[in-house]
Amino acid sequence: MIFKVVLIGCSADIVAQAEELNGFISENLGRGDHGCGTILFCSKKQDKNALLDLVPTESVKLVTVAGYRPETILEALKIVENMEETHLYLFPGGYAGSELAVRWAFRAKGSSLVQVNQIEYTENQLIAKKKVYSDYVMGVFRLKKKPYCIAPARGSASSLPVRVKQPLTVTEHDMTHLYRDRFVESYKWTPGEKTGNLEKAKFILIGGRGMNNAESAEKLKKIANSLGAAFGVSRPAAMNAWSTMDKIVGVSGAVTKPDVCIVAGASGAAAFYVGIEKSKFIVAINKDPRAPIIKSSDVAIIDDYKAVMDELVKLISAQK
Amino acid sequence: MNILVCFTVIPELEMMLGEDWFVDENLQIDVGFLKHSLNCYDESALEIALKFSDAARKRHVSPNLTALTIAGPEANPILKTLNALRFNRVVRINNHEDIRFNSMAIASMLHQYVSNRMPQDVLLMGWQSGVGENAKTPLLVAEMLGWPCITQVTEIEPVDSHHLVVTCQVDDGQLQQTIQIPCVLSIGNAPNSYMRIPTLKDRMQFGRRTAEVLDANDFEPFDEGIELVSLDVINRQRSAILIEGATPEEKAGKLYKSFLAKRLNKL
Numbered sequence: 001m002i003f004k005v006v007l008i009g010c011s012a013d014i015v016a017q018a019e020e021l022n023g024f025i026s027e028n029l030g031r032g033d034h035g036c037g038t039i040l041f042c043s044k045k046q047d048k049n050a051l052l053d054l055v056p057t058e059s060v061k062l063v064t065v066a067g068y069r070p071e072t073i074l075e076a077l078k079i080v081e082n083m084e085e086t087h088l089y090l091f092p093g094g095y096a097g098s099e100l101a102v103r104w105a106f107r108a109k110g111s112s113l114v115q116v117n118q119i120e121y122t123e124n125q126l127i128a129k130k131k132v133y134s135d136y137v138m139g140v141f142r143l144k145k146k147p148y149c150i151a152p153a154r155g156s157a158s159s160l161p162v163r164v165k166q167p168l169t170v171t172e173h174d175m176t177h178l179y180r181d182r183f184v185e186s187y188k189w190t191p192g193e194k195t196g197n198l199e200k201a202k203f204i205l206i207g208g209r210g211m212n213n214a215e216s217a218e219k220l221k222k223i224a225n226s227l228g229a230a231f232g233v234s235r236p237a238a239m240n241a242w243s244t245m246d247k248i249v250g251v252s253g254a255v256t257k258p259d260v261c262i263v264a265g266a267s268g269a270a271a272f273y274v275g276i277e278k279s280k281f282i283v284a285i286n287k288d289p290r291a292p293i294i295k296s297s298d299v300a301i302i303d304d305y306k307a308v309m310d311e312l313v314k315l316i317s318a319q320k
Numbered sequence: 321m322n323i324l325v326c327f328t329v330i331p332e333l334e335m336m337l338g339e340d341w342f343v344d345e346n347l348q349i350d351v352g353f354l355k356h357s358l359n360c361y362d363e364s365a366l367e368i369a370l371k372f373s374d375a376a377r378k379r380h381v382s383p384n385l386t387a388l389t390i391a392g393p394e395a396n397p398i399l400k401t402l403n404a405l406r407f408n409r410v411v412r413i414n415n416h417e418d419i420r421f422n423s424m425a426i427a428s429m430l431h432q433y434v435s436n437r438m439p440q441d442v443l444l445m446g447w448q449s450g451v452g453e454n455a456k457t458p459l460l461v462a463e464m465l466g467w468p469c470i471t472q473v474t475e476i477e478p479v480d481s482h483h484l485v486v487t488c489q490v491d492d493g494q495l496q497q498t499i500q501i502p503c504v505l506s507i508g509n510a511p512n513s514y515m516r517i518p519t520l521k522d523r524m525q526f527g528r529r530t531a532e533v534l535d536a537n538d539f540e541p542f543d544e545g546i547e548l549v550s551l552d553v554i555n556r557q558r559s560a561i562l563i564e565g566a567t568p569e570e571k572a573g574k575l576y577k578s579f580l581a582k583r584l585n586k587l
Binding site: 011012013070071094095096098099102103106107110111112113114115127130131132133134135136137138139140141142143144145182183184185186187188189190191192202203228235238239240241245248251252253259260267269270271273277281282283292294295296297298299300301302303304307308309311312315316319 | 333334336341343349360420421450451452453454455456459460462463464468469471472474483489490491492493494495496497498499500501503508509511512513514544545546547548549550551552553554556557558559560561562563567568569571572573575576579580581583584585586587
């Protein structure tokens with residue numbers, strides 16, 4: 001089986017992309033019986049040696065493009081790739097990688113699946129597992145058309161830095177002349193705080209719909225800061241503009257893995273729980289004893305989270 | 321400017337209790353007893369289209385809004401609401417096939433609707449639905465139409481009858497682009513985009529209009545190349561030790577002493 005890894009080097013999250021895909025390969029494929037390579041997209045200004053340190057395979061096609069535009073990347077892929085010889089393409093798990101996986105599969109007449117948790121390759125098919133039904137159910141799918149284009153679910157594999165530096169075979173391709181997104185007349189990029197802080201935090205405090213308003217959300221955020229915890233919210237809380245979108249925890253936000261996670265006033269719908277299920281210890285505080293988060297926690301308190309948190313702040317501060 | 325908003329009506333799965341989750345021999349889960357509501361990202365798409373329409377009228381651009389779903393009669397109450405919200409056209413493609421995990425079939429029907437029946441300039445839809453979680457349909461429609469696609473869109477503003485300003489989230493920040501139409505816009509986490517409620521007057525005046533109903537059998541099928549093998553309900557139960565106490569303060573004290581103090585000290 002021949003598989004290729006696609007990395008978008010011109011994106012600021014390239015290290016996370018490379019480490020997640022390296023972990024995914026290690027847990028799902030290994031490198032033993034497979035032929036593999038990486039297609040690494042970068043821009044002219046970037047430090048290419050630093051990018052090459054992130055490559056998880058022994059060979060790489062280093063493709064220089066004018067900048068990250070999906071149309072440009074897809075066009076360049078078509079030029080540098082012989083899609084008939086590749087069985088599997090692995091794309092990064094973020095928005096960009098998922099988009100490219102689906103569109104590349106369509107153009108290559110293959111099949112795609114995104115937000116994938118696990119894959120297994122057998123002779124003439126790829127079996128892939130992914131969550132469906134708002135993350136309450138694990139679906140197992142058989143992909144029948146090669147090339148199979150997969151983008152893993154974020155957090156589905158451990159982040160694994162590329163530690164062993166192999167001698168790399170590098171082929172360079174200059175695709176800076178491609179510029180297909182002519183429908184864009186102007187654009188302005190603003191760097192975001194993104195979810196990185198939440199995803200790396202050891203201690204997290206999360207508020208849900210039970211916060212009821214923006215003032216309560218702000219107060220809970222201050223409590224999180226005073227305790228040294230990262231602050232997150234469920235999607236409904238962010239949709240009500242009680243907090244910014246970069247604080248969302250769950251399938252459409254951060255996927256966290258803290259040592260301690262306190263969930264205050266969130267019911268624990270599966271799409272939210274996906275964002276905390278790798279926590280070592282979950283505390284749920286909720287007035288509703290039937291809220292799903294109660295059964296999915298290690299320890300639970302059925303009560304108003306505000307009074308409980310006020311007391312916890314006193315206890316934790318006294319120990320500092 | 322013709323704008324098509326594609327939406328899905330889904331069962332409220334969070335109301336399912338543990339024992340309700342049962343996968344039968346045909347890989348179906350009975351959700352017929354649940355209330356159905358708008359898929360959350362599609363709800364944002366519909367409200368974004370309405371906001372855009374309000375703003376466009378101030379610039380003397382009058383967008384023509386169509387709302388379309390591929391569903392059975394369970395979508396009818398939502399169609400009435402959309403009529404009352406004054407979508408110019410409300411369409412249901414009547415479908416009885418299992419398309420939960422067949423984005424190609426969905427995208428192909430949308431493509432055929434736009435290409436053969438009702439030309440459009442902009443397509444809006446949520447990036448994924450709560451049942452299939454395929455996260456592919458907007459991208460595949462764009463590919464089939466040969467149009468560009470912008471993903472994780474949070475806001476659109478009118479410029480003139482051929483241009484839009486589109487704000488979207490990207491993996492490393494936020495992008496605001498002025499674009500030419502046509503295009504497909506895939507809606508992500510858009511703040512303040514719960515769909516508005518129609519007035520009683522509009523409900524009486526417009527809500528009774530009939531939705532256009534088409535038959536899915538009149539559209540060419542499209543093979544996804546993916547087959548569902550099994551569905552397994554995920555068990556997320558943990559020990560769920562309940563901390564008892566007379567007051568919240570007492571419960572907090574027990575939580576801290578017995579469970580948190582040592583763990584937090586180690587961090």
